[in-house]
Amino acid sequence: DAGVIQSPRHEVTEMGQEVTLRCKPISGHNSLFWYRQTMMRGLELLIYFNNNVPIDDSGMPEDRFSAKMPNASFSTLKIQPSEPRDSAVYFCASSHKGRQYSNQPQHFGDGTRLSIL
Amino acid sequence: QKEVEQNSGPLSVPEGAIASLNCTYSDRGSQSFFWYRQYSGKSPELIMFIYSNGDKEDGRFTAQLNKASQYVSLLIRDSQPSDSATYLCAVNIPYNQGGKLIFGQGTELSVKP
Numbered sequence: 359d360a361g362v363i364q365s366p367r368h369e370v371t372e373m374g375q376e377v378t379l380r381c382k383p384i385s386g387h388n389s390l391f392w393y394r395q396t397m398m399r400g401l402e403l404l405i406y407f408n409n410n411v412p413i414d415d416s417g418m419p420e421d422r423f424s425a426k427m428p429n430a431s432f433s434t435l436k437i438q439p440s441e442p443r444d445s446a447v448y449f450c451a452s453s454h455k456g457r458q459y460s461n462q463p464q465h466f467g468d469g470t471r472l473s474i475l
Numbered sequence: 476q477k478e479v480e481q482n483s484g485p486l487s488v489p490e491g492a493i494a495s496l497n498c499t500y501s502d503r504g505s506q507s508f509f510w511y512r513q514y515s516g517k518s519p520e521l522i523m524f525i526y527s528n529g530d531k532e533d534g535r536f537t538a539q540l541n542k543a544s545q546y547v548s549l550l551i552r553d554s555q556p557s558d559s560a561t562y563l564c565a566v567n568i569p570y571n572q573g574g575k576l577i578f579g580q581g582t583e584l585s586v587k588p
Binding site for chain 1: 509511517518519520521524563565574575576578580581
């Protein structure tokens with residue numbers, strides 16, 4: 359089975375430009391997560407969706423960041439306008455929502471390495 | 476206090492030894508615990524998960540959970556240089572039905588030939 363698919367793998371763009379990152383979760387998974395990873399801050403959860411509905415976006419750093427999930431097989435994370443401090447690796451992960459008090463494992467995509475010049 | 480704490484390392488062990496990685500968590504209601512391995516420049520890869528107190532073994536890996544002490548560990552037996560990576564501990568948010576996990580900062584493991 360295909361895993362979580364992210365695109366692009368690498369993105370280099372100039373400050374002020376719009377950046378769109380894409381994610382296709384594992385088929386049948388109903389939870390999707392966007393993370394950002396840097397050396398300084400580690401792995402940070404930005405936002406997650408259950409059944410295509412945003413549940414918690416408290417990790418989104420600023421209004422410049424937005425995420426959508428128009429259907430069960432596709433999500434985007436957009437940064438507009440981008441800034442050099444947004445440079446990081448962005449991961450998408452998906453899981454199957456489990457029982458009420460336990461969770462199923464999350465499976466990660468290969469990530470998008472974003473560099474803002 | 477951080478919600479999930481790990482020693483950042485690096486933890487250095489000789490090839491063939493047992494590597495012991497530790498993680499503590501703050502919320503007693505947590506029910507699901509995960510270990511991920513992340514090679515440099517790669518994405519986190521799930522290697523073990525555990526839900527019940529005690530030990531869970533999978534090949535050279537053993538996860539140990541002690542909910543009373545709020546402690547979860549990962550043992551790697553017969554460590555190999557290919558085990559050199561950062562190991563991330565992740566814990567669920569109690570009563571959160573959305574599947575949200577809290578990740579530790581990770582422990583860097585180096586296995587020397």
